Amino acid sequence: MTPAPEGAGSAEARRLRPWNGAGGARIGAVDAPVIPHLAALARRHPNPWSLGQGVAFFPPPPQARAEVDAFWRSPSAHGYGPAAGLDPLVAAIGAKLTRENGFSGVGDDLRVLVTAGANMAFLTALLAITDPGDEVLLPLPWYFNHEMAVRIADCRPIGVPPAPGLRPDLAALEAAITSRTRVLVSVSPNNPAGIVYTPEELLALNRLATARGLWHISDETYEYFLYGGRRHQSPGAPASTRTITLGSFSKAYGMASWRVGYLLAPAELYPALLKVQDTNLICAPHVSQHAALGALVAGSDWPRRHLATLETHAGQLRAALLRLGSGVREIIGGEGALYFLVRLDTALDSLQMAERLVLEHGVVTLPGSAFGLAHGCWLRLSFGALSGDGLAHGLDRLVAGIAAILSDAPRSTPHEGG
Known part of the structure; x- marks a missing residue:
């Protein structure tokens, strides 16, 4: 195929x-x-x-509102902050990824970067790991903002036909790899298909990327939205050196307008990511980061x-x-x-x-x-x-x-x- x-x-x-x-x-x-x-x-x-x-x-959980109220009472809250994100939020995201997703070494071998939404995390990652003309494998159906971001990064989106049921076709993905291929992308639970990749499918994608020297960007925006007893798998866990994991507060915590998300990447990539972040954003808006911190206090019980x-x-x-x-x-x-x-x-x-x-x-x-x-x-x-x-x-x-x-x-x- x-x-x-x-x-x-x-x-x-x-x-x-x-x-x-x-x-x-x-x-x-x-x-x-x-x-x-x-x-x-x-x-x-x-x-x-x-x-x-x-x-x-x-809507967002009440704990998010409480954190925003506290933000307004802090006279030091309205200046610039660290590009990586506010320390308490970075620590809370790291603890969540360790506790719920099975990652190890967060804060050491793996680093968190807080962004203005998962879409920004995706584009930031692309700009850090690709060169113009590189190819990015997008299993069809792709998420349209991913395809748009690939073009904005001056790379080539390669739509790879799926297996029956719009599931990822590992053989087709492997056959699509060329000397210019740099990245393989997965989205599970999937937008737009509403399917959930099995743990075996996700781990196979991660093994393929690692074996062929590719980066695997795993978009896990919908990790809590699982039905019929299905479970979520982070393919980069516990400590993949070729996986960039994306997360978002927009869907899980009803915070789409607040524009706050994050990525988790190997520490060796962190200097490149910070260059992109400092140029495009400097830092994610502090008020949104405080809301996200409150959302994590509410925890996964809120979306569930x-x-x-x-x-x-x-x-x-x-x-x-x-x-x-x-x-x-x-x-x-x-x-x-x-x-x-x-x-x-x-x-x-x-x-x-x-x-x-x-x-x-x-x-x-x-x-x-x-x-x-x-x-x-x-x-x-x-x-x-x-x-x-x-x-x-x-x-x-x-x-x-x-x-x-x-x-x-x-x-x-x-x-x-x-």
């Missing part, structure tokens, strides 16, 4: 890659973000309902107390999709994170379907093309922000909207079905 072309899904992607020649060609090659594009369309509808952006329905509700909403969304009968060719997800990927039986491309759903029916979804799925009409649906109020009505709108569009569109061919 050969890697997907660099511009996988390019016929659709070009529609989200407007470039008027102003600025550099490197940024011109980066897709425009799909969420703002669809949000702008949603504003044309009097009553939009969103299954688009991946956020959880619950909401999992039963999320799992119920996931089941309701799946049941609604099944009402479409033969109009749905495949439903993947609901194992972890906040997502399903659904493949519809239509010759429409996924961006056309997403745009029609929001313009004609006021329902926001994300097109599979944004995640590198070039064939078939895939949509990503997020159940994270769903609530009891109006949930049944919203799901009815989703089903009715898809059914109406499918009724006047040609069916997919075998190739389009992927």
Whole structure:
């Protein structure tokens, strides 16, 4: 199985890659973000309902508010701070990674860097470990901000086709490695597919990266969002020398607007990471770091107390999709994170379907093309922000909207079905 072309899904992607020649060609090659594009369309509808952006329905824990209140009372809190992060937060993250994820040597052989979200952690890591023209392996479906960051770093994203069920294909990944390959990326629990890689899959990816001299960036943003008794595995634990682990407070603690995340990397890489951090950010905002410290006081019990509700909403969304009968060719997800990927039986491309759903029916979804799925009409649906109020009505709108569009569109061919 050969890697997907660099511009996988390019016929659709070009529609989200407007470039008027102003600025550099490197940024011109980066897709425009799909969420703002669809949000702008949603504003044309009097009553939009969103299954688009991946956020959880619950707020930050009260301990985060308490820490923020204390921050305001400290006269020394409003200056610059250490680039790595505030010492108490760095220590608390290190303790969490040791206790929950099984890492050893945190603070010595492994170092924590606090960033303005996990997306920034990913780009910081890329800038520290790659050179222009290096290749980065992204198992399909990729997370679109990862693909965008790879291009911004002047590297080449290589979308690697998955195994059945959109699971990572180890043989395909190994076959995709060239002399320019520098990084292998994994996301588990997965955005956008809503699947959870098994511990065996993750450890195999880590062994492959180590054996071939690659860096393995493991994005573990959704580590607590696990359903059906599944468990999380940090492939870099206990002390991999070729793994960079990413974490975030945005999803687990309802803190998306606070923009705080972190990475864990081998100590030898730390000077390079600090160069990038000091240039781009100096330090993560102190008020957000204090909120994160309070979130860690609340601990993993905070996100876990909401999992039963999320799992119920996931089941309701799946049941609604099944009402479409033969109009749905495949439903993947609901194992972890906040997502399903659904493949519809239509010759429409996924961006056309997403745009029609929001313009004609006021329902926001994300097109599979944004995640590198070039064939078939895939949509990503997020159940994270769903609530009891109006949930049944919203799901009815989703089903009715898809059914109406499918009724006047040609069916997919075998190739389009992927």
